[in-house]
Amino acid sequence: MAICTGCSLLCEDIVASFENGSLKHAKNLCRKGHGHFQAAFTERTRPMIDGEQVTIDKAVERAAEILKSAKSPLLYGWSNCTEEAQSEGIALAEKLGATAEATIACTTSFCEGILMERVLSGKIETCTLDDVRNYADTSIFWGSDPSSSHPRHLSRFSYYPRGEKRQRSYEEERTCIAVDVRRSPTAQLCSNYYFRLPPGGDLPFMEAILAVLDGKIPKVADKKKMIELATVLKKTEWGAIFPGPGLIYSLQDKMELFEQLLARLNEITPFKVVPMVADCNARGFNELLFEKTGHASSVSFNGGSAAYGPEHSVLAAAKKCDAVLAIGSDPLSELPIGTARALAHQPIIAIDPRRSLTTDAAKVVIPSALIGLEAGGTAVRMDGVKIKFEPVMNSELLTDEQILARIMEAV
Numbered sequence: 001m002a003i004c005t006g007c008s009l010l011c012e013d014i015v016a017s018f019e020n021g022s023l024k025h026a027k028n029l030c031r032k033g034h035g036h037f038q039a040a041f042t043e044r045t046r047p048m049i050d051g052e053q054v055t056i057d058k059a060v061e062r063a064a065e066i067l068k069s070a071k072s073p074l075l076y077g078w079s080n081c082t083e084e085a086q087s088e089g090i091a092l093a094e095k096l097g098a099t100a101e102a103t104i105a106c107t108t109s110f111c112e113g114i115l116m117e118r119v120l121s122g123k124i125e126t127c128t129l130d131d132v133r134n135y136a137d138t139s140i141f142w143g144s145d146p147s148s149s150h151p152r153h154l155s156r157f158s159y160y161p162r163g164e165k166r167q168r169s170y171e172e173e174r175t176c177i178a179v180d181v182r183r184s185p186t187a188q189l190c191s192n193y194y195f196r197l198p199p200g201g202d203l204p205f206m207e208a209i210l211a212v213l214d215g216k217i218p219k220v221a222d223k224k225k226m227i228e229l230a231t232v233l234k235k236t237e238w239g240a241i242f243p244g245p246g247l248i249y250s251l252q253d254k255m256e257l258f259e260q261l262l263a264r265l266n267e268i269t270p271f272k273v274v275p276m277v278a279d280c281n282a283r284g285f286n287e288l289l290f291e292k293t294g295h296a297s298s299v300s301f302n303g304g305s306a307a308y309g310p311e312h313s314v315l316a317a318a319k320k321c322d323a324v325l326a327i328g329s330d331p332l333s334e335l336p337i338g339t340a341r342a343l344a345h346q347p348i349i350a351i352d353p354r355r356s357l358t359t360d361a362a363k364v365v366i367p368s369a370l371i372g373l374e375a376g377g378t379a380v381r382m383d384g385v386k387i388k389f390e391p392v393m394n395s396e397l398l399t400d401e402q403i404l405a406r407i408m409e410a411v
């Protein structure tokens with residue numbers, strides 16, 4: 001059995017075989033996982049400095065020199081690394097932070113991190129996906145589209161499977177509700193319970209739900225549909241909400257109304273929240289950093305203390321950093337264009353198994369073993385369940401953890 005690291009569901013039931021460096025046979029992989037496995041062997045990176053191929057030792061040495069001489073390095077990515085590598089990365093940031101301002105941030109730092117921090121601090125109640133499969137009769141996909149982002153979410157956990165208390169499942173017992181700005185594949189599945197919002201319309205929609213739950217007339221055009229929604233919510237025995245980037249971008253730092261809505265729903269029936277983090281071990285990084293500093297997605301280490309806040313976010317750090325370590329992500333493709341452009345002007349050290357926009361722009365490229373296939377370790381599923389896995393194929397390549405340990409030694 002192999003594990004799929006194509007998304008944060010970390011499906012553990014994958015049967016796959018490879019021949020001549022490509023996928024020959026696969027069972028239980030969704031289309032996204034299939035693409036992830038297929039692409040694994042294409043466009044692999046080689047150790048490079050300034051576009052010239054070098055030995056791995058030279059690349060590691062140069063990376064260490066750049067980080068050591070930086071006044072404000074940014075260590076970014078981490079969401080596709082094992083927990084072992086993430087721990088090494090946090091230790092490296094702390095070490096660099098003894099003589100510089102070193103910011104470490106993961107891919108959730110400009111999205112789900114704000115919600116995950118509330119989940120980890122216990123302000124928002126959460127549950128496992130196994131609880132969802134066993135008990136949930138209502139699932140709300142809010143600003144998320146698992147049919148596209150986590151394709152086996154509905155079949156393994158939230159809609160189709162039969163669970164301990166949900167033997168009649170989607171045919172009779174489960175209702176799914178989609179709240180989104182577009183009619184996504186998940187929204188199409190939810191049909192009668194799809195609520196289309198204008199961009200940024202989440203706060204008025206929450207106010208409308210709160211009003212209708214209290215028997216007041218909601219201030220929305222389709223009052224009948226809101227009353228139907230209130231009926232479903234009031235009849236729910238056990239509910240789960242899966243907020244995605246759509247909701248979080250819309251709320252930004254105005255989480256209070258969402259928390260108020262959760263509190264109101266929980267007066268009626270249990271309603272849990274599982275943030276829909278995308279990358280395979282985004283939650284692992286959030287948990288490790290939170291345990292260490294009390295903050296989930298980005299901090300700056302400086303002179304032995306950790307600072308947090310908008311001025312220490314990845315967006316702020318990108319403007320003032322003088323060196324970038326990119327690992328477990330492709331920041332030049334993923335970050336907002338202004339931030340990506342700022343990063344591209346700095347010396348980038350890219351640790352990546354595969355070529356990307358970031359490795360193409362990097363001063364130093366260090367190839368690493370592919371997590372899940374060539375590198376084993378520990379990762380945390382989107383709901384906090386820890387999953388240990390072994391590599392399924394041999395590789396001469398160093399793992400992220402080994403590369404970081406060597407850089408750590410050299411700085």
Ligand code: SF4
Pocket residue numbers: 004005006007008009010011028029030031032033034036150151152153
């Ligand atoms: S749902 Fe995610 S983890 Fe599971 S097979 Fe698909 S891509 Fe891989």
